[in-house]
Every structure is written in structure tokens, then in C-alpha cells.
Amino acid sequence: MAIPTPQKTVLLLIDIQAGFAQNPYWGTTRSNPSFEPNASLLLTTYRKTLLPSPNHKIIHVHHSSIHPTSPLHPSSPGMQPAAYALPLPSEEPIYYKSVNSAFIGTPLSALLETHFGATGGRLYVAGLTTDHCVSTSIRMAANLYAADGRDEQGKVIEGRKGEVVLIEDATAAWAKGDWDAETVHKVHVASLNGEFARVAKTGDVIGEWEALKGVT
Numbered sequence: 001m002a003i004p005t006p007q008k009t010v011l012l013l014i015d016i017q018a019g020f021a022q023n024p025y026w027g028t029t030r031s032n033p034s035f036e037p038n039a040s041l042l043l044t045t046y047r048k049t050l051l052p053s054p055n056h057k058i059i060h061v062h063h064s065s066i067h068p069t070s071p072l073h074p075s076s077p078g079m080q081p082a083a084y085a086l087p088l089p090s091e092e093p094i095y096y097k098s099v100n101s102a103f104i105g106t107p108l109s110a111l112l113e114t115h116f117g118a119t120g121g122r123l124y125v126a127g128l129t130t131d132h133c134v135s136t137s138i139r140m141a142a143n144l145y146a147a148d149g150r151d152e153q154g155k156v157i158e159g160r161k162g163e164v165v166l167i168e169d170a171t172a173a174w175a176k177g178d179w180d181a182e183t184v185h186k187v188h189v190a191s192l193n194g195e196f197a198r199v200a201k202t203g204d205v206i207g208e209w210e211a212l213k214g215v216t
Helices: 035-050 108-116 130-143 181-192 202-212
Strands: 009-014 056-063 094-097 122-128 163-172 198-200
Touching: 009 035, 009 108, 009 130, 035 056, 035 122, 035 163, 035 202, 056 108, 122 130, 130 163, 130 181, 163 181, 163 202, 198 202
Parallel strands: 009 056, 009 122, 056 094, 122 163, 163 198
Antiparallel strands: none
16 A cells, blocks of 8 residues: 655654764674664755755754763763764754653653644654664654644544654664674564554655655
């Protein structure tokens, strides 16, 4: 079945922060060496193709760790945005969380509800890491019907189903125990596919955005 063209979209970028760069704190090996260029390409293409428009929005959610030794602790320079995915000041909000879900301790849920309104839309998700904050946030987005259309009382409108999209080559994972990084990455992507999100690649997503250019 063809995916209906949404009138509204959001690009949600999770934990793309300096503290993840080649840091042994997270593990010895990481999946998807194309993560950084893909994340940068997505951000620049979305800005160029769909913005400025009230129907399209970029949201950054960053991690503020409660653990003093974490590279993402507020006292660490690693807390800062990664150089390849810098938010635009005053145009792209940054929300801070201290747990895995981008929805807990942030206004993300309410912001998406307001943005998508009665029509619903498409929530694109990229960032770090596949098996932690990305997976948790996508599962919660699906459970909250975060991209669906809602009435003035906040109830989901039947037939106004939105879509959560995981951009699989714009996220990455570290090796865990006996499991190499690519296996960890692929298993978590596969577990999200279908029930919680549609899985797509960077090139396909950019094609979807190009199709929306000048339409919304």
C-alpha cells in the first residue's frame, strides 16, 4: 500500500552530541561508520528542502547525564552538540533529558500534539544510540500515537493515523558483550520495524522530502 503524503513532518534528532565521538566510555567498536555524514546530510537537506514552513520542524533532544563520569554530564564538554549537527539558534529547539526516552522530562509530546494537530503527520527519527535512547523514544512515540491527528480534546482521531520513521543508517550502536556492534544495531532496528516504526534509509527519506517540496 502506498504511504499517503503527510502535510506535516518533524525531524527528531536524539543525542547527537560531542561526547559520543570516538569515546571508549561507550565501548570498543561502533556500528555504521556512515552515521555522521548521513546525520549531517539529513539535517542540511531538511533545512534546504522543507524550511522555513510552519508545517515542518526540526527538534533536537540531548542527554544530560546524572552520572559525573559520563561524557554527557553537564560538567563535560561532551555535553555540547556535535559539530556536524549543530542546531540553529532560535529556530531549532533543544530539549534536555536525563533518561532514555526523549518524551520524559521534556515538552516533546505536547509539542508534537500541537504541531501535528488534527491532520497527523510523519515523525522522522535519527540519532544515538540505536539500542538505547533511539529505541526507547521510538517505542514511546508509537505507544503515545505521537504522530497521529487529534481533536481539540487531545483524543486521537480515527483515520488520521500518522507515522514514525526510523532512519536506520542515521543511527548507530556499540558492541555489547559477545555481540558485535553491527549485530546489536541490526537486531534493534529489526525489532522496531513494523510494530513501532517504518524503517527507511537516508536516501529514501530525502526522496520523500523532495516530493513534499513546494507542496506543504
